Amino acid sequence: MSTVKFTEDHEWVLIDGDVATIGITNYAQEQLGDVVFVELPEVGREVAKGDEAAVVESVKAASEVYAPVTGEIVEINDALDETPAKVNEDAQGAGWFVKMKLSNTGELEELMDEAAYNTFTAGLD
Amino acid sequence: MGTQTTEDLLKTPLHGLHVELGAKMVPFAGYDMPVQYKLGVLGEHLHTRNKAGLFDVSHMGPAFLKCTDESLTGDAAHEAVAEALETLIPGDIKGLAPGQMRYTQLLNDNGGIMDDLMVTRSRQPDAQGMLFLVVNAGCKENDFRHIEEKLAGRAKLNRIDQERSLLALQGPEAANVLARFVPEANDLGFMELRRVEIEGERALITRSGYTGEDGYEICVMNGVAEAFARKLLAEQEVEPIGLGARDSLRLEAGLCLYGHDIDETTTPVEAALTWSIGKRRREEGGFPGAQKILGQIADGAPRKRVGIRPEGKGPAREGTEVVDTNGNVIGTVTSGGFGPTANAPVAMGYVTKEFAKKGTPLTLMVRGKPRAAEVVAMPFIEKRYRK
Numbered sequence: 001m002s003t004v005k006f007t008e009d010h011e012w013v014l015i016d017g018d019v020a021t022i023g024i025t026n027y028a029q030e031q032l033g034d035v036v037f038v039e040l041p042e043v044g045r046e047v048a049k050g051d052e053a054a055v056v057e058s059v060k061a062a063s064e065v066y067a068p069v070t071g072e073i074v075e076i077n078d079a080l081d082e083t084p085a086k087v088n089e090d091a092q093g094a095g096w097f098v099k100m101k102l103s104n105t106g107e108l109e110e111l112m113d114e115a116a117y118n119t120f121t122a123g124l125d
Numbered sequence: 126m127g128t129q130t131t132e133d134l135l136k137t138p139l140h141g142l143h144v145e146l147g148a149k150m151v152p153f154a155g156y157d158m159p160v161q162y163k164l165g166v167l168g169e170h171l172h173t174r175n176k177a178g179l180f181d182v183s184h185m186g187p188a189f190l191k192c193t194d195e196s197l198t199g200d201a202a203h204e205a206v207a208e209a210l211e212t213l214i215p216g217d218i219k220g221l222a223p224g225q226m227r228y229t230q231l232l233n234d235n236g237g238i239m240d241d242l243m244v245t246r247s248r249q250p251d252a253q254g255m256l257f258l259v260v261n262a263g264c265k266e267n268d269f270r271h272i273e274e275k276l277a278g279r280a281k282l283n284r285i286d287q288e289r290s291l292l293a294l295q296g297p298e299a300a301n302v303l304a305r306f307v308p309e310a311n312d313l314g315f316m317e318l319r320r321v322e323i324e325g326e327r328a329l330i331t332r333s334g335y336t337g338e339d340g341y342e343i344c345v346m347n348g349v350a351e352a353f354a355r356k357l358l359a360e361q362e363v364e365p366i367g368l369g370a371r372d373s374l375r376l377e378a379g380l381c382l383y384g385h386d387i388d389e390t391t392t393p394v395e396a397a398l399t400w401s402i403g404k405r406r407r408e409e410g411g412f413p414g415a416q417k418i419l420g421q422i423a424d425g426a427p428r429k430r431v432g433i434r435p436e437g438k439g440p441a442r443e444g445t446e447v448v449d450t451n452g453n454v455i456g457t458v459t460s461g462g463f464g465p466t467a468n469a470p471v472a473m474g475y476v477t478k479e480f481a482k483k484g485t486p487l488t489l490m491v492r493g494k495p496r497a498a499e500v501v502a503m504p505f506i507e508k509r510y511r512k
Binding site: 014059084 | 160372
């Protein structure tokens with residue numbers, strides 16, 4: 001069974017065993033506007049929680065995406081290279097960024113569940 | 126501007142309309158301005174290039190500069206006011222025909238650019254000692270003070286930024302749309318001004334803009350600005366366009382943004398604006414920093430603004446370092462982003478003169494990582510000004 005968790009930096013983490021699929025939330029893509037480029041890390045890279053894992057470029061600005069958990073990049077979403085707009089169309093689905101093999105599942109405890117995230121974003125702006 | 130609250134910000138007469146249209150508002154040059162509407166930056170950019178976009182540019186500074194000597198009329202009056210303004214700028218203003226407009230720069234004593242501006246000669250036979258100026262929002266207080274001080278006794282400045290609004294209608298359908306309300310619009314040539322009537326009030330239209338498209342800048346009384354904007358927006362070709370797309374449109378058109386691509390440390394020659402300095406001014410000089418600027422025209426400037434095309438798809442933003450193949454810093458990106466029409470990243474910036482030639486390979490340090498790039502001709506799109 002898989003569960004989805006969220007960060008205060010507007011990333012979502014879909015957990016399936018010890019592999020997590022990571023992307024930015026629908027709230028985040030709305031704030032960013034039209035995504036024109038996503039710079040993704042190389043497969044095999046070890047990233048610690050808080051490391052820069054990707055960069056999302058909208059027409060206007062670049063935004064860093066920090067790894068919400070520690071682990072190894074095992075897959076990246078190559079489709080974003082051709083169609084970065086997938087991030088706007090389906091941020092929490094086809095617009096995923098990377099898959100990571102988790103090295104510390106305990107970190108998941110610190111993330112929010114969907115209800116908590118919705119409350120969090122409702123309190124913003 | 127980080128500490129500024131929304132309450133401190135100035136509002137243009139169209140502020141309520143922007144909010145009603147669902148614009149995302151941001152602080153810009155002291156004003157609360159729309160950065161994008163519901164269409165989004167990408168959609169607004171493409172809409173302007175394909176049809177027509179309406180911009181609120183009321184934050185900018187329109188003013189009239191009038192010859193002080195009221196005994197002068199006709200060409201003599203124009204000569205007097207033009208001669209006064211030419212002591213502050215390198216553009217050929219004396220040579221303007223009635224109703225003709227020109228892009229030029231206010232210069233400091235060192236030939237640095239204090240602001241860039243549009244100067245238009247009145248078309249009316251009875252108002253030949255009058256020039257219409259439009260300066261940038263962020264510079265206007267400084268510019269107007271400077272012009273008033275320097276030209277005291279010769280020319281008088283009449284600011285109209287408090288009582289008039291400025292709209293820009295840009296894009297291939299702009300002429301068709303505006304002609305429905307202002308029949309004279311179609312007869313206007315590129316960089317020409319005409320006095321017209323809009324909503325029963327006197328207004329000025331110029332066939333000009335800052336997007337690389339055919340279009341108009343429209344100066345109307347504040348009281349009718351919103352009604353007229355609503356009429357234009359009701360036309361099926363027209364969408365409201367925010368500052369986000371304004372920036373990407375002008376970048377693709379290879380046009381400078383003051384405070385980014387040009388400032389007090391850059392001369393018009395370094396900024397690749399030498400074209401805006403007419404033949405007579407090059408021969409006669411007589412503008413601030415003339416010695417330096419004319420020397421740079423003759424011998425080349427130490428650095429030059431160039432178009433830069435990064436390889437791949439990722440944009441290179443303002444502040445990105447430009448290095449040569451040995452890793453020596455040779456310049457900086459001053460504007461950069463994704464060009465929606467070019468469908469590629471586009472940038473402009475300064476490089477030392479040895480690297481300014483078209484086709485020169487460059488390396489951009491994007492977030493610490495080297496990225497190949499090339500010096501290219503600007504604009505990045507085909508300009509479609511009215512011939």
